Amino acid sequence: MNDLRLAVRQAWYINKAFIRNPAALFFTLVFPLMFLVIFTVIFGNGHIQVGPGKTVLVSTFYVPAIAAFSVINACYTNIAISLSGSRDTGALKRIHGSPLPVWAYMAARILHAVAMAIVLVVICAAFGAAFYGATLPTNTLPSFLLTLVVGAAVFSALGVAMTAVIPNADAAPAVVNATILPLLFISNIFIPLENPSGWIDVVGKVFPIRHFADAMIGSFLGLSGSGLHVNDFLVMGAWGIGALFFGVRFFRWEPRT
Amino acid sequence: MVANAVEVEGLRKAYGPVEAVRGISFEVAEGEVFALLGPNGAGKTTTVEILEGFRHRDGGKVSVLGFDPASGDRRLKVQMGVVLQTTGVDPYLTVAETVDMFRGYYPRPRARDEVIKLVGLEDKSGARVTRLSGGQRRRLDVAIALAGDPQILFLDEPTTGFDPGAKRNAWEVIKGLAGLGKTIFLTSHSMDEVQFLADRVVIIAAGRIVAEGTPESLMGRQQSDTLIRFRLPDSAGALPEALRGAARLDGGSVEIETKDPTRALFELTSWAVQKNVSLDGLQVTRPSLEDVYLEITRKAEAVGTPA
Known part of the structure; x- marks a missing residue:
């Protein structure tokens, strides 16, 4: 059996355990969709200007915004918390002692997270198409898919890297939420940013969430020709590469105590 | 090979x-x-x-x-x-x-x-x-x-x-x-x-x-000896001469440590049969691996460098 097949097989076992874990299912799959419904019901009727001369319903804005949140949730949050959990129970050490290659195990985790992210984005898009006529323009579809894949990879790498900072499984949800919740509010995801100004704009643009959200929303709403957001990709890529180096250097297979 | x-x-x-x-x-x-x-x-x-x-x-x-x-x-x-x-x-x-x-x-x-x-x-x-x-x-x-x-x-x-x-x-x-x-x-x-x-x-x-x-x-290689244990009724009187030195009495029970269990048992049982004394709960214990282990590790820790 070659190693790639081993990775896919491992992802299949990860998924099997995942769908039997009610908490993981809820927080990864149901939680983002719940936000989508709540935000669109409460704020959905207003209009916002998303680009020069382009105004959309707030509900329409939330479709790609919550799609971006779903990707962050399935990749960053899910991987950081579940990997910390497996590390604390000793499951990671067990795997590390087996002949399964390290990269195949990590690839399996990321493959599973990306698959979850794609399912969620499809659900968000279907929701948008069904209720707000917010269909994806075909000319920006490739950019949207590319943004989705790059974002999923970057946030997966950040999730793995974050486990090196998380002291134990009990602390994992707190650490993860502390790192993303404030950013979700100032990064054009939970609250649409119309002409963001001052420090919110500056702080948001330092971190990858704002860039990912802008790229997802921009390509979904067809705000620029091809929808390709090169500058956003550069910042996301830098974070991804940084996370990769940090993860490779500091990742631990055993509990950190 | x-x-x-x-x-x-x-x-x-x-x-x-x-x-x-x-x-x-x-x-x-x-x-x-x-x-x-x-x-x-x-x-x-x-x-x-x-x-x-x-x-x-x-x-x-x-x-x-x-x-x-x-x-x-x-x-x-x-x-x-x-x-x-x-x-x-x-x-x-x-x-x-x-x-x-x-x-x-x-x-x-x-x-x-x-x-x-x-x-x-x-x-x-x-x-x-x-x-x-x-x-x-x-x-x-x-x-x-x-x-x-x-x-x-x-x-x-x-x-x-x-x-x-x-x-x-x-x-x-x-x-x-x-x-x-x-x-x-x-x-x-x-x-x-x-x-x-x-x-x-x-x-x-x-x-x-x-x-x-x-x-x-x-x-x-255990240095402690084979242990013979039994209970002795008060009426039994003194143990045979050869065993008296090695015997430890604790209430009615007696422990004898010996390097030569065959001879010690012979002395003990022939004395008991002769005097018609019953040796209740007679036990002969060879040191177990656990005893050996405890002795070895205790010695090693005693000479080990203090923390």
Whole structure:
């Protein structure tokens, strides 16, 4: 059996355990969709200007915004918390002692997270198409898919890297939420940013969430020709590469105590 | 010629200022059941985890089946089965799924049902790990270690938490594997287990080897003597002259330590028969491996450097 097949097989076992874990299912799959419904019901009727001369319903804005949140949730949050959990129970050490290659195990985790992210984005898009006529323009579809894949990879790498900072499984949800919740509010995801100004704009643009959200929303709403957001990709890529180096250097297979 | 499955020479490992392993050397022959013993904190788990490839050594040479375990070489990992001190498997998978998952990592795994049966979990095959008792999880751990049909098996306190029946079964399984020519590297706090299983024993204390040999030879070098114990009625009168010096009286019970149990017993029983005295609860105890172990490690700790 070659190693790639081993990775896919491992992802299949990860998924099997995942769908039997009610908490993981809820927080990864149901939680983002719940936000989508709540935000669109409460704020959905207003209009916002998303680009020069382009105004959309707030509900329409939330479709790609919550799609971006779903990707962050399935990749960053899910991987950081579940990997910390497996590390604390000793499951990671067990795997590390087996002949399964390290990269195949990590690839399996990321493959599973990306698959979850794609399912969620499809659900968000279907929701948008069904209720707000917010269909994806075909000319920006490739950019949207590319943004989705790059974002999923970057946030997966950040999730793995974050486990090196998380002291134990009990602390994992707190650490993860502390790192993303404030950013979700100032990064054009939970609250649409119309002409963001001052420090919110500056702080948001330092971190990858704002860039990912802008790229997802921009390509979904067809705000620029091809929808390709090169500058956003550069910042996301830098974070991804940084996370990769940090993860490779500091990742631990055993509990950190 | 018997090759060595494990060779360790001058192994050293420190955690910060604490020297856990201070230069130990030993070999394990292929097909041997080898036990590494020592009190908590003696450096056992550190040594085992270096051999398993989980930890890197600070100095010395280590080879397992001809490979350096620190390299993480997959050709070694596919021949090695490991039971760690703490269990760690996904709680949401079933026993059968867990065993299958691990079987998939090895080129020539053992049949799933055979592995599950070996550890006596066939009734729990479809049960999720969350539903297993502590002892059953431990047995699942052993099953995972056997899944790849390894040439060498590292068992770090494998029967902790087993009930006596399960323990006996596990011992039989380990004996059976040894019979198939597998090398077994065992650590344990149960001297019964070691006496039953091990061909050879190394005892470490404070990071150094303090004794090694077969269980029999270790018991043979024991300096304390055979112990004869019995209760003596008040009416019995004085013991025979030859035994009086060695006897310790505690209420009605008597203990005699002797280097010559045959003669001492002869003196004692012929005296008792002659005087018509009944020696209730007569016991003759050879020092057990546990006594030997306690004596050796106590001495080693007494001379060890103070912390």
